[in-house]
Amino acid sequence: MVELLAQTGLNAIYAAAYMSLVAVGLVLVFGVLGVINFAHGELFMIGAYVVVAVFADFQMPYVLAAAAALVFVGAVGVLMERAMFAPLRENPLGGLVASIGFLLICQALVSVQFGVRMEHVPPVTQEVIVISEKVRLPVHRLTVILASIALLSSLWIFLRKSKFGWALRASSQDREAASLQGISISRISIIAMFIGGALAGIAGALTAPLISVNPHMGHSVIVAAFIVIIVGGVGSLEGAVVASIAYAFVHTVITTFWDGVIADIVGLALMLAVLIVKPTGLFGTADRA
Amino acid sequence: MFANFIGKSQTRRKFLGSASAFAGLGTLSSALPGRALAQGEPIKIGFLAPLTGPVAGWGKPGLDGIQIWAEWINAAGGINIGGESHMFEFIPYDNEYDPSKARTGATKLIQEDGVKFIMMLGGDTWAGVQPVADRTGMLFSTLLNSDLGPETTTLLAPAESHPVYNVTGVDWLAENHPDLKTAVMCAQEDALGLPSVATYLAAFEAAGIEMLEDPILFDPAATDFAPIVTRMISGNPDIISLDTCYPDYVHPIMEQLFQQGYGGQVISCTLDFYGQIIEKTSVEFLEGLVFQFPDFDDPAMNQDFINFQNPNKFWDVYNERYPGQWGAVSWEYASIMDIWSAAAMEAGSVEPEDVLSTMLATGTGKHAFGDATWWGEDLFGVNHTLLGNWPVVRVEGGKARIKEFRSVPAWYEKHGEILKKHMRAYGQMPDQR
Numbered sequence: 074m075v076e077l078l079a080q081t082g083l084n085a086i087y088a089a090a091y092m093s094l095v096a097v098g099l100v101l102v103f104g105v106l107g108v109i110n111f112a113h114g115e116l117f118m119i120g121a122y123v124v125v126a127v128f129a130d131f132q133m134p135y136v137l138a139a140a141a142a143l144v145f146v147g148a149v150g151v152l153m154e155r156a157m158f159a160p161l162r163e164n165p166l167g168g169l170v171a172s173i174g175f176l177l178i179c180q181a182l183v184s185v186q187f188g189v190r191m192e193h194v195p196p197v198t199q200e201v202i203v204i205s206e207k208v209r210l211p212v213h214r215l216t217v218i219l220a221s222i223a224l225l226s227s228l229w230i231f232l233r234k235s236k237f238g239w240a241l242r243a244s245s246q247d248r249e250a251a252s253l254q255g256i257s258i259s260r261i262s263i264i265a266m267f268i269g270g271a272l273a274g275i276a277g278a279l280t281a282p283l284i285s286v287n288p289h290m291g292h293s294v295i296v297a298a299f300i301v302i303i304v305g306g307v308g309s310l311e312g313a314v315v316a317s318i319a320y321a322f323v324h325t326v327i328t329t330f331w332d333g334v335i336a337d338i339v340g341l342a343l344m345l346a347v348l349i350v351k352p353t354g355l356f357g358t359a360d361r362a
Numbered sequence: 363m364f365a366n367f368i369g370k371s372q373t374r375r376k377f378l379g380s381a382s383a384f385a386g387l388g389t390l391s392s393a394l395p396g397r398a399l400a401q402g403e404p405i406k407i408g409f410l411a412p413l414t415g416p417v418a419g420w421g422k423p424g425l426d427g428i429q430i431w432a433e434w435i436n437a438a439g440g441i442n443i444g445g446e447s448h449m450f451e452f453i454p455y456d457n458e459y460d461p462s463k464a465r466t467g468a469t470k471l472i473q474e475d476g477v478k479f480i481m482m483l484g485g486d487t488w489a490g491v492q493p494v495a496d497r498t499g500m501l502f503s504t505l506l507n508s509d510l511g512p513e514t515t516t517l518l519a520p521a522e523s524h525p526v527y528n529v530t531g532v533d534w535l536a537e538n539h540p541d542l543k544t545a546v547m548c549a550q551e552d553a554l555g556l557p558s559v560a561t562y563l564a565a566f567e568a569a570g571i572e573m574l575e576d577p578i579l580f581d582p583a584a585t586d587f588a589p590i591v592t593r594m595i596s597g598n599p600d601i602i603s604l605d606t607c608y609p610d611y612v613h614p615i616m617e618q619l620f621q622q623g624y625g626g627q628v629i630s631c632t633l634d635f636y637g638q639i640i641e642k643t644s645v646e647f648l649e650g651l652v653f654q655f656p657d658f659d660d661p662a663m664n665q666d667f668i669n670f671q672n673p674n675k676f677w678d679v680y681n682e683r684y685p686g687q688w689g690a691v692s693w694e695y696a697s698i699m700d701i702w703s704a705a706a707m708e709a710g711s712v713e714p715e716d717v718l719s720t721m722l723a724t725g726t727g728k729h730a731f732g733d734a735t736w737w738g739e740d741l742f743g744v745n746h747t748l749l750g751n752w753p754v755v756r757v758e759g760g761k762a763r764i765k766e767f768r769s770v771p772a773w774y775e776k777h778g779e780i781l782k783k784h785m786r787a788y789g790q791m792p793d794q795r
Contacts, residue, residue, distance in 0.1 A: 189414040285610040333580035
């Protein structure tokens with residue numbers, strides 16, 4: 074039983090790691106732009122496909138593929154901001170609808186370019202850290218965990234210590250006040266979309282060798298990410314991380330000891346309970362609710 | 363749970379079927395056009411299967427295979443119907459494994475394209491299509507005989523008798539590896555997974571293999587299989603059954619089994635694109651895995667009783683065009699067309715009712731894996747499954763090899779009651795769907 078619990082814990086830490094990257098990106102975009110980006114799961118998917126193209130097809134180093142995913146998907150995020158969200162800045166509902174359209178376009182483009190079938194991504198490494206006979210941590214899963222910690226720590230430092238980070242946080246708290254202080258909302262929106270896209274892209278790139286890469290893979294990720302950001306508090310980066318960890322542990326434990334379908338139901342029930350008891354989420358504030 | 367929500371007298375399939383009928387029949391006012399083919403007019407056949415989404419692995423390879431079949435037949439002048447030659451034209455429609463899209467597709471193929479026969483994967487999508495079939499009398503085929511029931515009068519399972527043939531793999535394993543005593547199983551919770559779960563449970567029970575726990579059912583939207591694998595291997599089972607998991611699930615599950623150090627026997631219905639699994643694990647890890655779908659370059663496919671035409675050549679052409687994409691369904695729709703064409707030529711007609719009656723007339727047919735009988739009355743209430751022998755395939759040295767062709771009806775003769783018991787327990791009998 075101890076071994077089973079330990080392995081479950083490792084599985085949950087991995088799930089929390091990549092989920093945090095996705096959820097933090099989604100929260101950042103909502104916080105600054107005020108738009109629910111339904112295409113965020115597709116940014117995750119594009120990140121995975123960059124790995125398919127660069128690492129699997131062109132056989133270039135995986136690290137290069139992951140870096141390319143980060144930059145490329147960040148750039149896609151900027152494109153979304155300029156082409157869709159900026160013209161619709163005063164119409165958040167329009168932004169939401171536009172993101173749904175973008176989601177479908179992304180799926181169609183990837184289907185046309187790569188086909189509709191599951192893509193094969195060769196393993197980056199088959200090394201496994203054997204803690205005991207039944208407690209094992211594949212090195213690539215450890216890489217995902219460490220990379221997530223490093224990226225989220227860097228983001229935290231960036232937001233707390235840099236001028237752009239302060240501007241981002243200020244815009245997230247009150248866009249009008251930030252604008253009156255001379256902060257360019259347009260520029261800050263671009264930065265937020267780049268970071269949000271890059272985080273989703275790198276999450277897709279990191280997990281691509283471990284999951285089935287297909288044009289529709291963003292769906293399940295975005296559903297979980299929405300649960301996480303609602304539980305954590307829409308607009309709260311810390312809340313997104315804490316809720317990701319909580320959701321990953323609850324979901325993994327229930328899947329392991331009971332049933333995966335029940336785990337999904339419990340996840341949704343958790344979100345419902347938070348909405349009833351504390352509509353702003355665990356870390357949210359009333360002005361963002 | 364959903365069935366409880368919509369009432370005890372309704373099941374999910376019935377609900378979907380009724381809803382689809384309500385939505386679709388209004389637009390389908392005219393019955394099937396019964397116009398005979400004009401001279402030289404191509405025979406249009408519908409291909410209504412998932413070509414995108416997670417189940418595309420059991421649609422697209424079949425479409426690729428059927429195009430090869432059509433090229434060969436058309437190059438030979440087509441088929442002779444009533445003294446005239448006719449070429450084939452296949453019209454695909456992507457149903458995305460969605461019942462409502464399948465219903466729309468069936469309606470479009472019949473009304474707009476004028477097809478004479480529609481091939482489907484079946485499963486969840488059949489619920490959407492059945493009202494259209496009932497209304498028009500169109501002849502459909504499925505790969506899942508678990509779609510069949512007394513009311514499915516124009517639905518046939520001529521190539522794949524999923525999931526009943528899965529018993530042969532377990533039977534072979536029990537006979538050749540009597541040391542394997544315990545098993546666990548996982549499956550996605552849907553119309554492909556559940557009847558297969560019931561079948562594997564019956565096969566394990568008949569073979570005296572103990573299930574360590576109830577089958578682990580997961581949401582088809584699952585992406586991370588580590589928790590499921592952790593649970594499956596926690597009881598040290600001798601056998602892990604992957605049921606009829608989609609390729610998108612089999613690959614990550616196998617990778618997880620490898621990474622979490624499982625060293626026991628694995629049995630699966632399919633092992634599509636297994637070369638990719640070897641690349642993610644190892645040749646040694648896959649050694650001995652038992653599944654049900656052969657490579658057609660297997661020497662055993664050249665035996666006299668095999669009815670599939672030129673299996674080795676079909677394999678070569680397929681792999682030349684679609685390297686690494688051979689899967690469970692690559693040959694199946696071509697096999698169905700062999701059976702349909704033979705019946706159409708004999709009937710001298712391509713009309714659904716003529717082909718159907720000719721096909722079933724003798725009670726026997728030429729299945730790809732040997733002569734077979736139209737079977738299923740006892741289990742599904744209708745003899746619309748062409749059932750005979752099915753291959754047991756084992757991975758040896760990184761290559762799938764047929765170990766034996768086993769008789770499915772012979773197994774059912776002995777253990778049919780066990781299968782019915784488990785089918786009923788999982789709500790898969792015709793009166794429960």
